[in-house]
Amino acid sequence: MEKSRRNFIKVSALGVGGAMALGSSWNLVNASVFDSSKGEEVLSSEGKKLKRYPTYCEVCFWKCAGWVYLDEEGGIEKIIGNEKDTHCEGRLCPRGTGGVGMFSDPDRLKTPLIRVKKEDGDIFQEASWEEALDLIASKFSGIKEKYGAPSVALLKHGSPGKHFEHLFKAFGSDTIGEPAYAQCRGPREEGWAATFGGWVGSPEPTDIRDTKCLVLIGSHIGENMHNSQVQEMAQAIDKGSCIITVDPRMSTAATKSKYWLPIKPSTDIALLLAWMHVIIYDELYDAKHIEQNTHGFEELKKHVQTFTPEWAYGHTTIKPDVIRKTAHEMANAAPAVIVHPGRHVAWYGDDTQRGRAIAILNGLLGSWGKRGGFYLKESISVPKYPHPKYPHPKWDWKDLAKDYPMAKMGLTQEVIRASIPSEAGEHQVKAWLVAGTNLPKTIPNKAILKKAMEAVEFIAVVDTMPMDIVQHADVVLPECTYLERYDGIRSAANRTPSIALRMPARKPMYDSKPAWWIAKQLGERMGLGDYFNYNDYSEVIDWQLQQMGSSLEEMQHKGVKNFPRKSGSPYYQDGETIKLKTNTGKIELYSTELAALGFDPMPVFTKHPEPDPGFYRLIYGRAPMHTFSRTSNNANLSDLMDTNSLWMNPKTANVWGFSAGQEVYLKNQDGIISEFPIKIRVTERMRWDSVYMVHGFGHSNRKLTRAFGHGISDTDMITNVSIDPIMGGTGMRGNFVTFLTEKPEEAES
Amino acid sequence: MRYGMAIDTLKCVGCADCVVACQTENKVPIGYCRDWITETVDGTYPLVEVELRSERCNHCENSPCVRCCPTGASHIIEGGIVLVTPEACIGCSACIESCPYDARYTHPSGHVDKCTFCHHRVEKGLNTACTSVCPTHCIYFGDLDNPRSDVSLALKNRKYKALAPEAGTGPQIFYLI
Ligand code: SF4
Ligand code: SF4
Ligand code: SF4
Numbered sequence: 051m052e053k054s055r056r057n058f059i060k061v062s063a064l065g066v067g068g069a070m071a072l073g074s075s076w077n078l079v080n081a082s083v084f085d086s087s088k089g090e091e092v093l094s095s096e097g098k099k100l101k102r103y104p105t106y107c108e109v110c111f112w113k114c115a116g117w118v119y120l121d122e123e124g125g126i127e128k129i130i131g132n133e134k135d136t137h138c139e140g141r142l143c144p145r146g147t148g149g150v151g152m153f154s155d156p157d158r159l160k161t162p163l164i165r166v167k168k169e170d171g172d173i174f175q176e177a178s179w180e181e182a183l184d185l186i187a188s189k190f191s192g193i194k195e196k197y198g199a200p201s202v203a204l205l206k207h208g209s210p211g212k213h214f215e216h217l218f219k220a221f222g223s224d225t226i227g228e229p230a231y232a233q234c235r236g237p238r239e240e241g242w243a244a245t246f247g248g249w250v251g252s253p254e255p256t257d258i259r260d261t262k263c264l265v266l267i268g269s270h271i272g273e274n275m276h277n278s279q280v281q282e283m284a285q286a287i288d289k290g291s292c293i294i295t296v297d298p299r300m301s302t303a304a305t306k307s308k309y310w311l312p313i314k315p316s317t318d319i320a321l322l323l324a325w326m327h328v329i330i331y332d333e334l335y336d337a338k339h340i341e342q343n344t345h346g347f348e349e350l351k352k353h354v355q356t357f358t359p360e361w362a363y364g365h366t367t368i369k370p371d372v373i374r375k376t377a378h379e380m381a382n383a384a385p386a387v388i389v390h391p392g393r394h395v396a397w398y399g400d401d402t403q404r405g406r407a408i409a410i411l412n413g414l415l416g417s418w419g420k421r422g423g424f425y426l427k428e429s430i431s432v433p434k435y436p437h438p439k440y441p442h443p444k445w446d447w448k449d450l451a452k453d454y455p456m457a458k459m460g461l462t463q464e465v466i467r468a469s470i471p472s473e474a475g476e477h478q479v480k481a482w483l484v485a486g487t488n489l490p491k492t493i494p495n496k497a498i499l500k501k502a503m504e505a506v507e508f509i510a511v512v513d514t515m516p517m518d519i520v521q522h523a524d525v526v527l528p529e530c531t532y533l534e535r536y537d538g539i540r541s542a543a544n545r546t547p548s549i550a551l552r553m554p555a556r557k558p559m560y561d562s563k564p565a566w567w568i569a570k571q572l573g574e575r576m577g578l579g580d581y582f583n584y585n586d587y588s589e590v591i592d593w594q595l596q597q598m599g600s601s602l603e604e605m606q607h608k609g610v611k612n613f614p615r616k617s618g619s620p621y622y623q624d625g626e627t628i629k630l631k632t633n634t635g636k637i638e639l640y641s642t643e644l645a646a647l648g649f650d651p652m653p654v655f656t657k658h659p660e661p662d663p664g665f666y667r668l669i670y671g672r673a674p675m676h677t678f679s680r681t682s683n684n685a686n687l688s689d690l691m692d693t694n695s696l697w698m699n700p701k702t703a704n705v706w707g708f709s710a711g712q713e714v715y716l717k718n719q720d721g722i723i724s725e726f727p728i729k730i731r732v733t734e735r736m737r738w739d740s741v742y743m744v745h746g747f748g749h750s751n752r753k754l755t756r757a758f759g760h761g762i763s764d765t766d767m768i769t770n771v772s773i774d775p776i777m778g779g780t781g782m783r784g785n786f787v788t789f790l791t792e793k794p795e796e797a798e799s
Numbered sequence: 800m801r802y803g804m805a806i807d808t809l810k811c812v813g814c815a816d817c818v819v820a821c822q823t824e825n826k827v828p829i830g831y832c833r834d835w836i837t838e839t840v841d842g843t844y845p846l847v848e849v850e851l852r853s854e855r856c857n858h859c860e861n862s863p864c865v866r867c868c869p870t871g872a873s874h875i876i877e878g879g880i881v882l883v884t885p886e887a888c889i890g891c892s893a894c895i896e897s898c899p900y901d902a903r904y905t906h907p908s909g910h911v912d913k914c915t916f917c918h919h920r921v922e923k924g925l926n927t928a929c930t931s932v933c934p935t936h937c938i939y940f941g942d943l944d945n946p947r948s949d950v951s952l953a954l955k956n957r958k959y960k961a962l963a964p965e966a967g968t969g970p971q972i973f974y975l976i
Contacts, residue, residue: 095917097919280814281934281935300844300849305851674816675815689829734843734844737844
């Protein structure tokens, strides 16, 4: 066996044996915290009495508020949406409903684990919390002493991330990153900021329920179950709104659309420019709005002069008359029109400009701040629980991201790169805490990730499940699920401000613990006790709620509280001047900020590489029953979809002589071969020059008994990454694959 | 009174929330389902028509499953809901064979099981679990004999179809098209 500092743990003693002893099935509900009088009684299908406790969902980032129903033995029966909540309107999506499976999964991480070196490879040994926390605290403190606090990095996602962010800032490190930025929605946020002076944010303030025209370009609502948007799209369908979907694949949304534009992948900017051309040169815009609210119209007009639908046809394969017709549909509906900003938008490396093109189109159509366009969101800020000032870190994520002038959050891949001595600049990362994010399924270019994991001195992982990342950890901490813990108050930016409470419906199973407790324990061990001046996180929440004119008691009953708006109407009045935080205070069709930084002030179309003969573009996306890779082992959800498949046009299948259901391995342009095979799904819903798969499958940890080896990981196949020069997004759609009917010998590892 | 359901195929996104809600509400064991999603694809790229549908027992007016049941375990209750009494079911599978919609399965504990129209909820005036959870609100449930029920109103102004009407079973689930 290769002698390396940290062997990837394949078949280890992870959780074996002692786990059984520790897993005393249902722990009884602790009466003081879990006062049953707070739960409303209902009967189950079997006539059992149920009590309910408020939560907000953690299966995805939409954070729908809901009720957890418990039976008398403390078993979780079901989870249902909170009827007062604007994220869900009383209805959860399949993943939220299936959140039960996250809790009841017998594969859950049950006890802390510590890596132990053995002759024939490393193994995980079960440990007490004391041992595990002491070890992490001493390692982090040691690194702080030797290299400085910023050399300890946090990679995180979701609610647990918040608790560790506090810990890290107290510790003196702001070397923090999360894949939700550079690997997901960062490019659109910066494209939007350059145009409208602020981020789109989450949930997107799209007024879909009142729109007359919804344009989805690379956004697949219905397959991404962003709950309120799916609900509102259904309302728009009821009202007969025009839906225009641009997608090389006939997505679910495309099947509901008046127009489906099966675009050639990587050519969206050409289509967006042609739409601008038609709107400007057919004079479909509201001249008064342009005059009053936008900056740089004449420049844009000149810029798009030659970008005719005929020009775009050559690139996009969308017929000129369709481009014209759809532009007219948008303009007729304006300002009640939404060109959706999209969500996962790190594609080709020019994604900020693509996001900008979408923003500009909305700017031309005047949909910002208009009913049926984008509403003006409002939120209520949660008061900060008092704690000593954070120390000023000697360097931070910004120093790692200095090549990308518009990066506004930590770039995960730069934190990872700074962990490799040969690639790190003057700042080097020496240890990681990874919380709630399964990096091997999230970060493209696995070779770099592997090198970094190999190079750092220490990795601690906090998760509820034995995800792939766990195999690379030195210490694993089992977090309890969202159904068993308090977390920060959810404050939502929406049409009306609202807050939601997550409280434990029952005591944590096994020896798992909430992230707030883990953060506090680590903090105390590292001499940061002053920052964790509470015994239970409910004290923090209660204090915050009191400041907001509510209380823990009230929220335990209600779950959700909506507040009246203070900023006036969610829409601008007709003729009202729009005020924005751009340099000019107006919608910047010509970006003064990008120009000053030396970037194109208006988006240009660049051709992207195309597949060699025999290769097909790899497109990946979502299924409504799964979120990232975190749900693939959930019994309720894997029951609905337990693997991904490779969508392939019948023509492509014919050329290769493939039949439906046949298994193939994929090989990408760099010779990377998929770890597992994938079944072919022959379908007319797919373009012939591309193949598609749902993201999040192909788990390599055997401890995930339902997900291991099911389907393949799209992320493994993504080795060509085009970095967005503006904000550092990792474009991941420039990868091409071909098919192997058998896995070559040398690829066996 | 005649319970029925209408499902709007123009809104259903095939998310299967109805399936998960049914499983958690009715304790349907993992690996089995009382409702499910089908997809039909017609045409050639890019001229393609796709229909997504949530399917379940049709609570047939003229139900072959009830007629062929030797023990009377399969029966019809008020409102036309077709039920199986687990204790009376001997698991002979005659009903499974006779159902043209493949709506029944054998529960791991031996009896035959299927959609009950959530009669434990319906008798309290609630909607079925699938209806109440569906994020697109595309399932309408209620009394077909009452012109003001959700289901009657949904059927009033739209074209609709039932599945395999040629089987002569009188299905009570309708698909808005
Ligand atoms: S959209 Fe679904 S998974 Fe996401 S928070 Fe809401 S219910 Fe949970
Ligand atoms: S929950 Fe509604 S939208 Fe989802 S599959 Fe079922 S019927 Fe269709
Ligand atoms: S759908 Fe099948 S199981 Fe249901 S009533 Fe009709 S025949 Fe019986």
